[in-house]
Amino acid sequence: MVEFDGFGPEKIIEVYHPKSGMHGYLVIDSTALGPGKGGIRMTPSVNMNEVAKLARAMTWKNALAELPFGGAKAGIIADSKKLSPEHKKEIIIAFSDALRPVCPDLYVAAPDMYFAEEEVRVFVETNGSMKAATGKPKDMGGLPHELGSTGFGVFHSTLVAAEHMGLEIKGATFAVEGFGNVGEFAAKFLTERGAKLVGVSDSKGCLYNEDGINYAKLDEIKKNTGSVVNYPGKVLPNKDIIKLDVDILIPAAIPNLIIAGDVDDVKAGLIVEGSNIPMDAQTETLLHRKNIMVVPDFVANAGGVISSYVEYTNGTEKEMFKLVEEKISRNTKLILESSSKEKTPRDAAMEIAMERVLKECRICKIDYEMFPI
Numbered sequence: 363m364v365e366f367d368g369f370g371p372e373k374i375i376e377v378y379h380p381k382s383g384m385h386g387y388l389v390i391d392s393t394a395l396g397p398g399k400g401g402i403r404m405t406p407s408v409n410m411n412e413v414a415k416l417a418r419a420m421t422w423k424n425a426l427a428e429l430p431f432g433g434a435k436a437g438i439i440a441d442s443k444k445l446s447p448e449h450k451k452e453i454i455i456a457f458s459d460a461l462r463p464v465c466p467d468l469y470v471a472a473p474d475m476y477f478a479e480e481e482v483r484v485f486v487e488t489n490g491s492m493k494a495a496t497g498k499p500k501d502m503g504g505l506p507h508e509l510g511s512t513g514f515g516v517f518h519s520t521l522v523a524a525e526h527m528g529l530e531i532k533g534a535t536f537a538v539e540g541f542g543n544v545g546e547f548a549a550k551f552l553t554e555r556g557a558k559l560v561g562v563s564d565s566k567g568c569l570y571n572e573d574g575i576n577y578a579k580l581d582e583i584k585k586n587t588g589s590v591v592n593y594p595g596k597v598l599p600n601k602d603i604i605k606l607d608v609d610i611l612i613p614a615a616i617p618n619l620i621i622a623g624d625v626d627d628v629k630a631g632l633i634v635e636g637s638n639i640p641m642d643a644q645t646e647t648l649l650h651r652k653n654i655m656v657v658p659d660f661v662a663n664a665g666g667v668i669s670s671y672v673e674y675t676n677g678t679e680k681e682m683f684k685l686v687e688e689k690i691s692r693n694t695k696l697i698l699e700s701s702s703k704e705k706t707p708r709d710a711a712m713e714i715a716m717e718r719v720l721k722e723c724r725i726c727k728i729d730y731e732m733f734p735i
């Protein structure tokens with residue numbers, strides 16, 4: 363049974379299509395600020411509870427980014443890697459057909475795990491409305507992932523946080539966990555601004571070079587050899603990225619990178635969460651008590667959803683970069699200024715997001731003891 367509270371979910375939809383074997387879920391958590399927005403994931407293990415939790419996270423992320431979207435998420439139970447292309451297409455067509463009563467009026471789809479732009483193409487073509495999803499291929503008016511909107515947002519969040527704590531970005535040392543879409547662009551923009559990249563990791567290990575890592579050379583080595591560990595320097599286990607003596611740490615790969623027991627190993631004074639849930643809220647609190655500033659994921663990595671909104675309104679690449687910069691900078695500043703010794707930046711961000719949803723919500727019923735705003 364999916365947990366619910368005064369915010370939502372508003373609708374939980376389970377759909378089947380026996381002929382194709384399609385079985386999936388859509389959870390529309392909240393439409394207080396607009397149609398529920400969130401990606402579709404296609405994994406063998408996806409279940410209603412997982413989808414509901416992710417839908418709730420989208421409610422807060424969209425509210426905090428001040429987008430006219432509510433929160434939603436969808437999941438199709440299927441092993442994408444084992445399906446033939448024809449069978450996969452059949453399943454997506456069946457899923458899109460089944461969601462037509464609510465999409466695009468109450469739900470706008472997007473890519474997520476094992477559901478990339480070509481899968482989005484099938485979903486949108488079946489639905490018939492270009493507003494059915496964002497993350498579309500470029501020839502359908504999509505703003506491609508390769509533009510690096512999320513990494514660009516993480517970069518701006520880092521600039522604002524560094525300024526807030528009086529850290530000069532030029533010459534500041536930083537390390538990035540993961541050199542994929544988010545980590546790569548965050549590293550690129552930060553090095554271009556004069557920060558010194560000294561550590562970077564991927565699934566093969568952690569590379570440390572205290573003399574500084576040249577971004578262009580690193581990018582070339584990653585593309586040619588498949589791993590950042592082939593760049594000259596010391597190779598450590600990938601988890602050691604959290605122990606490096608740096609000013610700034612940017613998690614941009616796996617969940618739960620830092621656990622409560624790691625807190626004393628962290629040397630960075632600023633952590634900007636590029637990945638989703640790189641640590642739980644309790645670990646953030648422990649770091650906060652040690653005066654380590656942590657900019658939470660749904661604030662720092664909202665560049666992707668902001669880019670989705672620009673695509674939804676048929677905007678251009680240029681407009682996307684401008685809006686990501688404006689929104690991420692403003693919201694990072696707002697939550698850092700609203701946080702205090704007793705209140706972590708995540709708590710401050712949650713209060714702001716909840717207030718924004720409550721202000722527009724006609725059906726929310728909130729237990730103020732549970733949510734002391």
Ligand code: NAD
Pocket residue numbers: 512539540541542543544545563564565566600601614615616617636637638663664666
């Ligand atoms: P990606 O698949 O492009 O890159 C992931 C990178 O992580 C790869 O370089 C991989 O080698 C590395 N990696 C895997 N295991 C690792 C490990 N144990 N240690 C270090 N590195 C490891 O993924 P991405 O799109 O960059 O997403 C990264 C994170 O950011 C995910 O948590 C994702 O949910 C989140 N996120 C992404 C976006 C986006 O727009 N791409 C938006 C919001 C949040």
